[in-house]
Amino acid sequence: MFDSIGGMPLHPLVVHAVVVGAPLAALLGFLFAVPRLRAWARWPLAVVSVGAFAAAVVAKESGEGLQRTLGLEGGDNPVAALIARHSQLATQLLVVLAAYGVLALACAFLVGRRAGVVRAVDRVLPLALVVVGVLVLVWCYRVGDIGARAVWNPTGTQTY
Known part of the structure; x- marks a missing residue:
């Protein structure tokens, strides 16, 4: 279902929506x-x-489809090991983005909605949003870095 679009693998296309x-x-x-x-x-x-x-959900599903299509589901291939780690980190990113989305919606609907009244929720939720936002940035970098290494330098021998 999430394997390709117009004959092209969907994963390299949709991953850019997550990266941005x-x-x-x-x-x-x-x-x-x-x-x-x-x-x-x-x-x-x-x-x-x-x-x-x-x-991120579409990127994860399409990535798993691409992994199956390319036959990189295990083995002694160094690319398969990198992709397995990439997949593991992507699953963690999905959880972090889910938490961030829930916090963002909570902030949008609950924080600062009553003029002139500052409640505990007005202080706690934005702080939690910033903390989880930092996690989003860190995990997005980690997932992208190992994914790029799997594609462009799987053996680690290239120096650019």
């Missing part, structure tokens, strides 16, 4: 944490966070 969407969602979360920017960032944060999670 996840850091953009984190950036919007950082902006949302600033009270003066909260009204501006509220709905873009919610939309981009949910979109980044959806793109």
